[in-house]
Amino acid sequence: MIKREGVVAHRKMIRVAAILTILVLMTAACSSKKDEGTGKPKTGGIFRVQLKTFRWGGGGFDPSSTYSAYSWTLYSNLMIRSLLGYRHVAGDAGNQTIPDLATDNGTVSSDGLTWTFKIKPGVKFSPPINRAVKASDIVYSFERIATPSVAAGYSFYYLSTIVGMQDFYDKKATKISGITTTGDDTISFKLTQPTGDFNYRVSMPAAAPIPPEVGKCFEKQGEYGRYVVSTGPYMFDGMAKLDPTSCATLKATVPSGFDPSPTGHVKLIRNPNYDPATDTKESRENFIDGLTVEANSNVADIFAKILKNEVDGEIANETPDILQKATTTLKNQVHTNEGDRTWYFSMNLTTPPFDDIHVRRAVNFILDKAALLKLAGGSLSGVIAGHYFPPSILAGRLKDYDPFKTTNDAGDLEKAKAEMKQSKYDKNKDGLCDPGLKACGPIYSPTEQAPPFSDYIPTVKNGFAKIGLKMNIAQVADSYVPANKPANNIAFFMGGGWGKDYGDPYTFAFPLFYGPSILCENNSAYSLLGETRKQAKACKNQYPASGSVPNADKKIDDCSALAGEARLDCWAELDKYFTENVVTWIPYRFATNVDTVATTVTKYVFDQFSGYTAYAHVSLDTSKQVGA
Amino acid sequence: MATTDPTLLAPPTIEVEGGADVIGRSPGQLFWMRFRKDRAAFLGLGFIGFLILIAFIAPLISKLVGHGPNDLYSNMTDSIGLPKGPTGKFFFGADQNGRDVFVRTVYGTRTSLLVAVVATSIAVATGVTLGTVAGFFRGWVDTLISRIIDIMLSLPLLLFAIGIASACSLSPKGCFGGFVKPGRGLVIFIIALFSWTYIARVVRGQVLSIRERQFIDASRSLGAGNGRIMFREILPNLVAPIIIYSTLIIPANVLFESYLSYLGLGLPPDVPSWGGMISDATRYYQVAWWMMVFPGLFLLFTTLSFNLLGDGLRDALDPRGGR
Numbered sequence: 001m002i003k004r005e006g007v008v009a010h011r012k013m014i015r016v017a018a019i020l021t022i023l024v025l026m027t028a029a030c031s032s033k034k035d036e037g038t039g040k041p042k043t044g045g046i047f048r049v050q051l052k053t054f055r056w057g058g059g060g061f062d063p064s065s066t067y068s069a070y071s072w073t074l075y076s077n078l079m080i081r082s083l084l085g086y087r088h089v090a091g092d093a094g095n096q097t098i099p100d101l102a103t104d105n106g107t108v109s110s111d112g113l114t115w116t117f118k119i120k121p122g123v124k125f126s127p128p129i130n131r132a133v134k135a136s137d138i139v140y141s142f143e144r145i146a147t148p149s150v151a152a153g154y155s156f157y158y159l160s161t162i163v164g165m166q167d168f169y170d171k172k173a174t175k176i177s178g179i180t181t182t183g184d185d186t187i188s189f190k191l192t193q194p195t196g197d198f199n200y201r202v203s204m205p206a207a208a209p210i211p212p213e214v215g216k217c218f219e220k221q222g223e224y225g226r227y228v229v230s231t232g233p234y235m236f237d238g239m240a241k242l243d244p245t246s247c248a249t250l251k252a253t254v255p256s257g258f259d260p261s262p263t264g265h266v267k268l269i270r271n272p273n274y275d276p277a278t279d280t281k282e283s284r285e286n287f288i289d290g291l292t293v294e295a296n297s298n299v300a301d302i303f304a305k306i307l308k309n310e311v312d313g314e315i316a317n318e319t320p321d322i323l324q325k326a327t328t329t330l331k332n333q334v335h336t337n338e339g340d341r342t343w344y345f346s347m348n349l350t351t352p353p354f355d356d357i358h359v360r361r362a363v364n365f366i367l368d369k370a371a372l373l374k375l376a377g378g379s380l381s382g383v384i385a386g387h388y389f390p391p392s393i394l395a396g397r398l399k400d401y402d403p404f405k406t407t408n409d410a411g412d413l414e415k416a417k418a419e420m421k422q423s424k425y426d427k428n429k430d431g432l433c434d435p436g437l438k439a440c441g442p443i444y445s446p447t448e449q450a451p452p453f454s455d456y457i458p459t460v461k462n463g464f465a466k467i468g469l470k471m472n473i474a475q476v477a478d479s480y481v482p483a484n485k486p487a488n489n490i491a492f493f494m495g496g497g498w499g500k501d502y503g504d505p506y507t508f509a510f511p512l513f514y515g516p517s518i519l520c521e522n523n524s525a526y527s528l529l530g531e532t533r534k535q536a537k538a539c540k541n542q543y544p545a546s547g548s549v550p551n552a553d554k555k556i557d558d559c560s561a562l563a564g565e566a567r568l569d570c571w572a573e574l575d576k577y578f579t580e581n582v583v584t585w586i587p588y589r590f591a592t593n594v595d596t597v598a599t600t601v602t603k604y605v606f607d608q609f610s611g612y613t614a615y616a617h618v619s620l621d622t623s624k625q626v627g628a
Numbered sequence: 629m630a631t632t633d634p635t636l637l638a639p640p641t642i643e644v645e646g647g648a649d650v651i652g653r654s655p656g657q658l659f660w661m662r663f664r665k666d667r668a669a670f671l672g673l674g675f676i677g678f679l680i681l682i683a684f685i686a687p688l689i690s691k692l693v694g695h696g697p698n699d700l701y702s703n704m705t706d707s708i709g710l711p712k713g714p715t716g717k718f719f720f721g722a723d724q725n726g727r728d729v730f731v732r733t734v735y736g737t738r739t740s741l742l743v744a745v746v747a748t749s750i751a752v753a754t755g756v757t758l759g760t761v762a763g764f765f766r767g768w769v770d771t772l773i774s775r776i777i778d779i780m781l782s783l784p785l786l787l788f789a790i791g792i793a794s795a796c797s798l799s800p801k802g803c804f805g806g807f808v809k810p811g812r813g814l815v816i817f818i819i820a821l822f823s824w825t826y827i828a829r830v831v832r833g834q835v836l837s838i839r840e841r842q843f844i845d846a847s848r849s850l851g852a853g854n855g856r857i858m859f860r861e862i863l864p865n866l867v868a869p870i871i872i873y874s875t876l877i878i879p880a881n882v883l884f885e886s887y888l889s890y891l892g893l894g895l896p897p898d899v900p901s902w903g904g905m906i907s908d909a910t911r912y913y914q915v916a917w918w919m920m921v922f923p924g925l926f927l928l929f930t931t932l933s934f935n936l937l938g939d940g941l942r943d944a945l946d947p948r949g950g951r
Contacts, residue, residue: 300914321914323708371702375724378708410702446797449892451724451911457897458698458725474797474810475892 041603041619046628047291050302051315053262054295060222060260063205064144067153069499070315073610075205077284078234078268078291083117083138083187084203086609087282088616090337092395094608095503097203100283101133101231105199112194112563117202119185124273126230127240128250129211133231135181137209142179143168144215145206151221154501156510156517157201163190196563200502217247226258233279233286233616234268266293287603287619306333309598309626313613318594323377326594333599334380337606338392339591341499342385342508343376345460346526346585350536351491352439353469355544358423359433360583361404366416366463369588370409375455380594384409385587387579389505389571392590392608397572403580413466420467432468441470446479447494453479456494484522486531486541493526496585499611505571509556513578516553527584550582600624662944669940672933679930683738690735693717695728697735697900702726711916721918723908732900733922739901740930743812744881747819751881752874754820755827756866762828763835764858774832780825786887789818793893812895819884827873831866838862868945875938879931886927902927 056071063075077088085100087093099105102117109115123133145152146159146169159166163178178190191198201207211229218224227250228236236257243249257267268291276286293315296302303322305311318326318334326334347354347363354360369384376382386402406412417431425433425440433440447453454475461471473494476482483493501507511517515530520539528541530551536543543549555577559570578584593611597604602621607614622628653661663669682689690696694717704712704722713721720729762773793814796802802809808817838844839862847861885895886903895901902923909919 319914320710320912320916324710324915326708368700368702371700371725374702374705374707374709376709378706380708451908454892454897455724455908458700458727461898462698462700472810473896475897476797477794477892 041285041287042621043287043619044289045600045620045622045625047288047312047615047618047620048310048625048628049291049293049313049315050296050305050311051293052295052297052299052302052317054260054264054293055262056225056260061225061228061258062150062218062222063208063228064141064147064150064210064224065152065221066205066225069611072205073607073612073615074266074268074291074293075208075228075232076610077232077607077614077616079228079230079232080205080208081123081231081279082203082205082208083119084199085283086203086607088284088605088607088609088614090606090608092392092608094606094614095340095393095500097199098280098283100203100279101209106202112196112561113191114188115191115198115202116186116188119187120278121185122275122278123231124275125209125211126235126271126273128242128244129214129229130273131211132184133209134184135187136184137211138187138207139176139179139181140212140215141207141210142176144210144219146176147219149220152206154204154206157204157501158207161191161193161195161198161201163192194561194563196561196567197502197504197506200504203502213244214250217250222260225260226254228258230271230274233271233274233276233284234290235271237267237269237290240272263295265295266291268292284616285619286616288615291615303596306596306598309600309624312598312600312620312625313618314596315612318377318380318596322596323380323594326380330596333597333601335595335597335604335606336380336592337595337608338390339382339499339593339611340390340392340503340608341497341591341611342388342390342587343382343589343591344385344388344496344498344585344587346493346496347583348489348491348493348526348528349549349584350486350528350531350541350543351489353423353425353433353437353443354491355546356423356425357583358419358421359425359469362416362419362423362467363464363469364404364583364586365406365419366411366413366467367586367588368409368411368459368463369406371459372452372456372588373409375459376452376589377594380592382589382592385590387575388585388587389508389575390500390590393500393503393505394572394575395568397568398575401576401579411463411466416467426468435468440468442472443469443491445471445473445492445494446476446482446490447473448479449475449477453494460494483526484524486518486520486523486528486536486539489542490526496526497591498524499591502609504567505575506556506560509552509559509571509574513552513584514556515551529582529584552577552582598624659944663940666940666943668936669943672936672940675929675933676937679737679741679933682734683741686731686734686738690731693719693728693731695731697732698727698898700726701728704728711912711919713916713918720922721916723905723916723919724912729905729918729922732905733902733926735900736902736905736923737926737930739895739899740882740885740927743815743819743885743895743901744878747816747823747881747885748874748878750816750820751824751877752827752870755824756831756863756870758824759828759831760835760858760863760866763832764839764854764862766836770832773828777825777828780822783822785822789822789884789888790891790893792818792821793888797893812899815885815888815895818888819881823877823881823884827870827877830869830873834866834869835862838865872938872942872945875934875941879934879938882927882930882934 056066056068061071063080076086081100083102084097087098101119101123103120106115106117119135125131125133144150145155146165159169164173164176165178167173168176180188214227214229215224218227236255238255238257242253259265270289299316300319302314302316303319306314347360349355373384386405387398391399420426420431421429425437427434457473464471479495482488483490483495498508498512512525513529518525518528518531518535528549530553531549533543555574559567559574562570595613600620601618603619605614605617704718704726711722711724718728720733723729758773762770796808796814797810808814844857844861847857889895889901889903890907897904905923906920913920
């Protein structure tokens with residue numbers, strides 16, 4: 001019995017020990033998870049990025065000219081500072097400007113025509129310049145924007161807005177009369193009209209200071225991109241080796257930190273002249289010691305390397321196997337955020353049958369938007385779009401607005417036919433475009449060979465055929481080439497997709513719907529809304545027999561002059577007007593940005609301004625990096 | 629009176645051991661005797677017959693299955709748009725659009741055979757005509773045609789094909805003054821353009837040899853013109869090489885069509901083609917093997933079958949030719 005009691009006691013001890021062991025292990029597991037999730041991010045490590053296509057938006061990485069969101073990510077997070085900047089966080093807060101180089105958000109005169117900013121003391125250019133930033137450096141940046149040879153990608157935000165800038169561009173003046181400085185730290189902008197989003201325009205990379213002693217050596221498109229002088233926490237590797245004595249000595253050495261060739265690279269290191277005291281943690285935390293970007297055309301390989309921690313981040317479209325695991329095994333690595341981008345099919349208002357609003361409404365009703373969403377990656381790729389401007393830049397306005405909503409977003413044949421019956425192209429009123437009419441097809445539409453556009457073709461063809469529209473959709477290597485030229489009279493274009501340049505709908509309304517924005521070459525306003533007969537003659541595109549095209553220029557001007565809530569309300573009303581009364585598009589998706597990182601990334605933040613990883617806030621666990 | 633030995637007029641009878649007589653056979657009989665012994669060629673022929681059959685009855689198969697080649701079944705993709713695999717109703721699974729891979733593979737047979745056969749016919753007609761003319765007339769005509777053939781053969785085939793396909797797809801008017809328009813016609817044009825040269829060169833060589841034979845001189849002495857000699861006297865002697873090369877060009881053209889479709893330069897995506905299906909599948913191979921395997925197997929067996937048949941025909945029609 002004694003023996004038995006001993007055995008029982010022994011067993012009890014084993015049980016207690018086992019329970020204690022389990023508790024200890026659970027506690028350890030929980031605490032280690034807690035450390036990983038909420039522990040203090042570590043400083044150090046090189047953030048390694050691979051991207052599919054090594055392109056920098058036509059400007060060769062020159063901040064004055066490059067019109068590419070990923071370039072802006074690198075500039076704004078890491079390299080250069082504008083008067084106003086961003087928090088580099090997700091959501092609405094990430095779209096709002098905050099002071100960066102400037103001491104505050106600037107002061108605006110009572111008539112809204114003069115904006116004045118004061119520059120923080122102590123901000124210095126990186127090597128090889130090593131001097132304090134002056135207001136005149138910002139003046140020079142604006143002169144570069146107005147220098148034709150620089151080919152500034154988004155000069156339209158400034159040329160007609162700042163007094164005298166167009167004259168400088170046209171070489172009628174040697175200075176921009178609307179930009180004045182007081183001392184080295186104050187700069188004022190005089191505007192031609194009240195511009196409620198001017199704070200955004202001065203936050204753009206092109207508006208950041210450039211030292212003239214370097215910039216003036218590189219005033220042809222793309223040249224300055226290899227010599228960008230930083231004001232931010234990081235700079236190109238090799239900048240310290242440059243000799244800025246003259247243009248000749250400067251050009252004698254090329255910094256090793258940037259090679260713009262298709263197989264090139266970016267290598268950023270810390271800027272020794274950056275003083276964190278002149279910046280805020282809200283804007284930049286600068287945990288990493290540097291960043292490298294390399295090209296890798298093999299997308300599957302990029303993601304394979306991410307999964308093996310050989311690469312920390314990517315700029316590529318997620319492969320299906322990644323998407324498949326995005327919500328399960330990779331849920332801590334795959335991040336989705338609002339993309340501030342609308343995907344749409346554009347209809348040409350000057351070309352039959354889309355010169356008839358009833359046809360445009362009919363196709364909006366017939367399209368199976370749910371199928372299109374699935375083809376782009378389903379719920380991971382975004383949400384169904386019911387209007388034009390992403391709700392994220394309307395501060396949540398019109399979130400549930402969709403006048404062409406159908407059951408399950410699968411299209412509604414009855415509603416589509418009812419609209420088609422009112423069209424001039426359905427004379428027998430059977431709800432189908434009349435078969436004998438040339439306008440009813442085949443309607444030629446070039447589209448991209450690449451998915452998801454190529455995948456959309458069956459959905460579009462099948463849907464349109466239900467209301468008698470026969471589509472001839474051809475896959476071409478670059479569908480934007482024919483679509484960008486109004487003379488080609490492309491009636492229907494499936495490649496439409498537009499993301500904000502900054503967090504204001506003007507960046508949609510002006511380039512896409514403002515009549516004077518229509519260009520005969522490289523045109524993005526595919527619908528030709530607001531085109532005049534004179535423009536049509538100049539561009540050699542057909543013009544409707546009715547003699548006019550709908551026009552929204554006055555409405556855009558009115559909204560543009562406003563500020564604050566009134567401005568957003570105005571844009572929301574304009575969006576409704578476009579969606580219901582003009583109907584130039586079939587908006588089908590408000591995009592989500594999907595971003596995959598390795599498990600080396602211990603702190604991930606999304607930058608809403610640029611739409612990519614906020615490198616200003618990320619941190620790494622270097623012990624997990626493979627091959628670093 | 630002279631006498632004639634009747635045995636001299638009778639056909640010679642050769643007695644062989646065992647008493648059996650040697651039987652005179654026509655070329656056709658000889659061909660069939662040799663061809664039927666080639667089991668691989670027969671297998672190829674059988675599979676080609678099967679392909680032709682399913683190409684003809686593709687709409688019937690589609691009707692029996694209940695799915696059209698472009699019918700979209702949203703229930704056959706998951707919430708993030710990934711295709712679902714084979715089921716009792718979708719024998720080969722679905723593609724990214726939720727279309728039935730089985731029905732599309734069957735329809736792809738129709739596309740591949742049609743494009744390849746039509747393009748091959750055009751190429752053979754062009755090649756035979758130009759090859760015959762070059763070989764028959766010799767001189768500057770031969771030089772001109774032969775140099776054109778040399779230039780065509782030296783062109784980087786795929787690059788030019790991509791260039792022409794892209795250029796001709798930029799507008800609905802197509803290219804060459806509207807002669808070639810985007811779609812199936814464009815694919816056939818490109819394939820024919822780059823495949824007539826091989827047969828032209830072979831035919832030219834044969835004609836150069838045949839035109840020196842005595843029966844050509846005899847024909848000319850009887851007053852036959854160049855046209856008659858070329859197409860009534862010489863051409864019938866080229867039937868064997870033409871058949872052999874045609875059967876070998878067809879699988880090459882099936883593959884060519886697949887290349888173009890794979891590169892997105894071939895047929896519109898709603899026209900099922902194996903190359904296009906395999907191209908779609910490359911994005912999904914890690915999660916949807918069925919999208920690649922089934923059209924891939926059909927493509928493999930089709931090209932294999934035509935090659936086996938071509939080899940068999942060559943062996944049967946030209947037994948002296950070495951491999």
